[in-house]
Amino acid sequence: MHTQEVTQDSLAVGQGTTEGNVLSVEGVSLSFGGVHALRDVSFSVKEGSITSVIGPNGAGKTSLFNSISGFYKPSAGEVRFLGESVNGVPAPERARRGMARTFQNIALFKGMTVLDNIKLGRHAHLKTNALDALFYMGRARREEMELRAEIEERIIDFLEIDHIRKQSVAALSYGLQKRVELARALAMQPKILLLDEPVAGMNREETEDMARFILDVREEWGVTVLMVEHDMGLVMDLSDHVVCLNFGQMITQGLPKEVQAHPDVISAYLGSGDVAALRRQFKEGKGA
Amino acid sequence: MRIGTVKENYGADAALFDTRVQRGWLVVLAVALVLLPFVSGQYVSYLACLVLINVASTTGLNILTGFTGLVSLGQAAFMGVGAYIVALLEMKVGTPFILNLLLAGLGAALVGMVVGLPSLRVKGLYLAIATIAASVILHFVFANWTEVTGGVSGLTMPPATLFGMELNQPGEVYWIIMPVTVLLLFGAANLFRTRIGRAFIAIRDRDISAEVLGIDLLRYKLLSFAISSFYAGVAGGLWAYFFRVITPESFPLMMSIFFLAAVIVGGMGSILGGILGAIFMTMVPEVLKMLVGVVTPFWPEAVAVLSPVRIMVFGGLIIFFLIFEPEGLAEIWRKIRRFFHLWPFKT
Incomplete structure (x- = not known):
């Protein structure tokens, strides 16, 4: 691998951030009819950090991601990206500014090869117009060749997917599809990478590979990472900062160790923090 | 191997x-x-011209329906727009045919973009219905804007001229139709080597994640409509030079269905598929007609008896191919090629 020496040009971090925060969520609330998916959630993501959002199912993690990437419009509060409010900025424009995202249930384009899927990540940064494209001369050819070389040398090599580059994504295993999705997000030249359950449904080996890639992305590419994940082992090992949600509200945030030990977090996951009460329930046969 | x-x-x-x-x-x-x-004789040249025009228009529809996933039943009406533009320019202005065809494409593209506006909100069958409505409106315009379109009796235009020669016979108009169609085909193939084509496929496969990658859906859907109708407009212009009489009935809704069928039979989302589909849909009825002609000397009533059967056989063949290979003729072709590449080993 020769990824070590080619990390400088996409490292455009540090521009326009306030107090070293790439992203900050300030008092965001979101409701669908009477259901409050998010209530007054506030936290910030430091530049170069790995921040994780945890919480039981239905806690509002994916709603939070959708609010950040621009699918949902928060009913109150503000999302600030690179020091600017992005409320009212449509999703494609957020992507262009450097917000890349992967999905919980893989959102690759099934009718295309791995290579074309990754190339799509760069879409917003290319300039070829329809007329260039029809004749495939000048700018269109030049951009395609440059893009191909960069994807081959930086991304495909880095994520170790060179053996599948010409295959259709529909035929790939789950773990490889997740890796291709990460490759596509990297092709977007992101400033922040939003990973929605990057290791869900993976076996141990695939999980370890993905963990290594996430760390490498931060180290070698200098990209800030915000992820939602259920795998506590991964979250605790990788994160610099953990945010815990339950029923749309933020319970606590802080270092992984602090969050893990927080009584409200334990009760959110187990249903009650009162261990004695739990034990009584089991004895009476009401448990399980 | x-x-x-x-x-x-x-x-x-x-x-x-x-x-x-x-x-x-x-x-x-x-x-x-x-x-x-x-x-070849004039009849074969005639068929070749017809096939090439249909290939051009089918390829345009394939960009929209096969690659971008937007079902349209307005292709024939867009061809009509192109045909009328060419006829009017040839009759009233007398500009060279290359310019006329280009303007026909651009005019149709403009109309196509307006028709494509609902595509951000409606998809699938609903969009198909919306495009039917558009083609009915266009038909109404062709039939009733008498001062410009000549109303129901239509327009009769002079032939195209190339280096001062009038191109009357199919074997002569062929020299316009063939190069233009080849050019359009290369354009379509190139499109899908670049970001524009990839964006179209992304919209077809998963429009929400396309948006997250920075693809502006409305813009690209309209662009797809524009390119597709540009192809239709140019094909309509070629059609006009070929037949030289344009009436509102020249571009019925049935013709749009014909192009959609060609895209589906040939293979959605494959340039080769559009070509094969158009050839199939144009040539099979002709071949069946020829077969009936061969039998006639031995069986005088053949024409009366076999004509309805011919149409049924045509329909049956379409259904057979769709069941046999849902991915279309392009996929059958790929399988044949793979067989020969791997021979003598089994695929």
Whole structure:
């Protein structure tokens, strides 16, 4: 691998951030009819950090991601990206500014090869117009060749997917599809990478590979990472900062160790923090 | 048996025709296309022109329906727009045919973009209905804007001229139709080597994640409509030079269904599929007609008895191919090629 020496040009971090925060969520609330998916959630993501959002199912993690990437419009509060409010900025424009995202249930384009899927990540940064494209001369050819070389040398090599580059994504295993999705997000030249359950449904080996890639992305590419994940082992090992949600509200945030030990977090996951009460329930046969 | 193809640079890997054998066949095809009008009679030239016009229009619809996933039943109406523009320019202004065809394409593209506006909100069958509505409106305009379109009786236009020669016969108009169609086909193939084509496929496969990648849905859907109708407009212009009489009934809704069927039979989302589909849909009825002609000397009532059967056989063939290979003729072609590449081993 020769990824070590080619990390400088996409490292455009540090521009326009306030107090070293790439992203900050300030008092965001979101409701669908009477259901409050998010209530007054506030936290910030430091530049170069790995921040994780945890919480039981239905806690509002994916709603939070959708609010950040621009699918949902928060009913109150503000999302600030690179020091600017992005409320009212449509999703494609957020992507262009450097917000890349992967999905919980893989959102690759099934009718295309791995290579074309990754190339799509760069879409917003290319300039070829329809007329260039029809004749495939000048700018269109030049951009395609440059893009191909960069994807081959930086991304495909880095994520170790060179053996599948010409295959259709529909035929790939789950773990490889997740890796291709990460490759596509990297092709977007992101400033922040939003990973929605990057290791869900993976076996141990695939999980370890993905963990290594996430760390490498931060180290070698200098990209800030915000992820939602259920795998506590991964979250605790990788994160610099953990945010815990339950029923749309933020319970606590802080270092992984602090969050893990927080009584409200334990009760959110187990249903009650009162261990004695739990034990009584089991004895009476009401448990399980 | 072929083991693999070696490429030395990314450019070679992205080439449209990547092996020497393929390029060889391409030269054979090019020579055949050039020689065709010299060696064949007017009837074969007539059929060749018809096939080429249909290939151009089907390829346009394939960009919209096969690659972008937007079902449209307005293709014939867009062809009509192009045909009327060409006829009017030829009759009233007398500009050269290349310019007329270009303007026909641009005019149709403009109309196509307006028709495509609902596509951000409605998809699938609903969009198909919306495009039917558009084609009915266009038909109404063709029939009733009498001062411009000549109303129900339509327009009769002079032939195209090339270096001062009038192109009257099919074997002569062929020299306009063939190069323009080839150009359009190369354009379509190139489109899908670049970000524009990839964005179209992304919208077809998963529009929400396309948006997250920075693809502006409305813009690209309208662009797809524009390119598709541009192809229809140029094809309509070629049609006008070929038949030279344009009436509102020249471009019925049935014709739009014909193009949609050609895209589906040939293979959605494949340039080759559009070509094969258009050839199939145009030639099979002709071949069946010829077969009836062969039988007639031995069985005088053949025409009366077999004509309805002919239509049923045509419909049956379409259904047969869809069941046999839902991915279309292009997929059948790929399987045949793979068989020969791997021979003598089994696929």
